[in-house]
Amino acid sequence: MARPAFRVDAVLVQAVIAGALSFAHLHDLADAAGQDGWKAWAYPISVDLLLVAAWRRLRSDGPSRLAWCWFLIALFASLGANVATAGFLDLTHPPSWLRFGIAGWPALAFLGGTLLAHSHVSESQEPVLPAPEAEPDIAPEPQPVPAPLLVAEEPPATASAAPAPTGPPVPAALVDHARKLAADHQARTGARIDTDTLRARLGVPPHLADAIAAQLA
Template sequence: MTVNRSIRLDAVLIQAVIAGALSFSHLHDLADAAGQSGWKAWAYPISVDLLLVAAWRRLRTARGDRAAWAWFVIALIASLGANIATAGLLDLNAVPAWLRIVVAGWPALAFLGGTLLVHTPADATPAPKPTEESAPVGLHRTNDTTPELDTAPKHTEPAPELPAAEPAQEPTPVPASVPPALLDHARKLADNHRATTGTPLPVASLRTQLGLPAPVVDSIAAHLQLA
C-alpha cells in the first residue's frame, strides 16, 4: 500500500508541474502579444496563479462563500482563456483592442480579488449542536451502539393495594387579630356577666353590648373562648 501511494503521489506531482509550466508559458505569450513585454509578461502568469490559489484556499475553509467561487472562476477563465487563445485560435501578431484592455487591467482586478479574499471574513455558520437521541421504547443499545429489540419476557408484579384514604379533617379556624383594648373591654363584660349570673356571656349578648359587626364579635368570642 505504501509503494502504490508514493507512485500515485509522484504521478500527480509530475502532472501538476507539466500543467503549471504549460499554463505559465501560455499566459506569458498572451501577455507579451498584448503589449506587456519584458518582466511584465512574466508577472502575469504569477498573478493569475496566485489569485487561483487564494480563491481555492478560501473555498476549502468556507465552501459556501460566493465571493471565493466568483474569483476562482475569474482566475480559471483567465488561465483557460490564455491556453485556448494560444492554440492557434487567435493571431498573436494582431491582438484585438479589447484583449489588450483586459490584459492591461488584469493587475488591478487581481489585486482587488486577492485583497477581498484575504481580508474579508468568511460567513461562518455555526454547526448545529448534537442532540442526545433517546432510545425507542422496547429497544436497548449494546456496546456497538446498534439498537436491538428487547425480546426477553418481562414479569410484572401486581401493584400493592394502597390503604384507604382517611377523610380530611377540616382545619381549625384561627381567630383574627383583635386590638388589645377592645379585647380587654370584652373580657371585662364577660367577667361581669359570669360574676352576676354564673354563666358564660352569650355571643349574641356580647354582640349587642359592643355594637360591632358579627365577624369582629365572633373573633373576640374565639379569643375569649365563649360559646
C-alpha cells in the same frame, strides 16, 4: 531502518506539467499584448496566485459565492490564455479587446486578492426557531366555593408548595437554543446574557423572552 523508496506521484507530475504550460501561455499572451520584460512574467504569477487563493478559501471556509466567483475568473483567464495561444488569435496583431483585458487584469486581480484576504466569514449563527404565537392568557372564571358547615382543623403544612410557573408556555427546543446562545454570549463577553440581548437574538416578543430568561436563571 530501511528508508522508504522514492515514488513518483503521477497526479503531481501532471499538475506540474499543466501549471508550467499554462504559465508559459499566459506569459506569451501578455507579451503579445504589449507587456514586455518582467511585466509579462508577472501576469501568470498573478493569475495562478489568485486561483490558489480562491481554492484555499473554498477548502478552508467552505463553498461561498465570493470564492467561487474569483476561482472561475482566474480559471477563465488561464484557460483563455491556453486557447488564445493555440492559433485561435493572431498574436502578431492582437485585437484591441485583448489589449484592454490584459491592461485591466492587475486592477481586477488586486480587487480579488484583497476581497479574498480581508473578507472573513461571519460567525456561524444557528438557525433561530420561529417563535410560537403566544395564546392570550384567559383566566378561568372563579367558581363559588360553598361554605363548610363545620370548620375542620387544617393539618400542619409539611412543606411549602412550589409556586406554579407563570408566563406563556415555552417549547423545549426554544429553551435549548436560548441556552446555547447564553453560553456563547458568556464565553465571548464573560457576562451573563441580559433579557434584551436574548430577545434580540431570538426575535421573540418581550413576554416570551422574560419567560425564557426565567428558565435560564
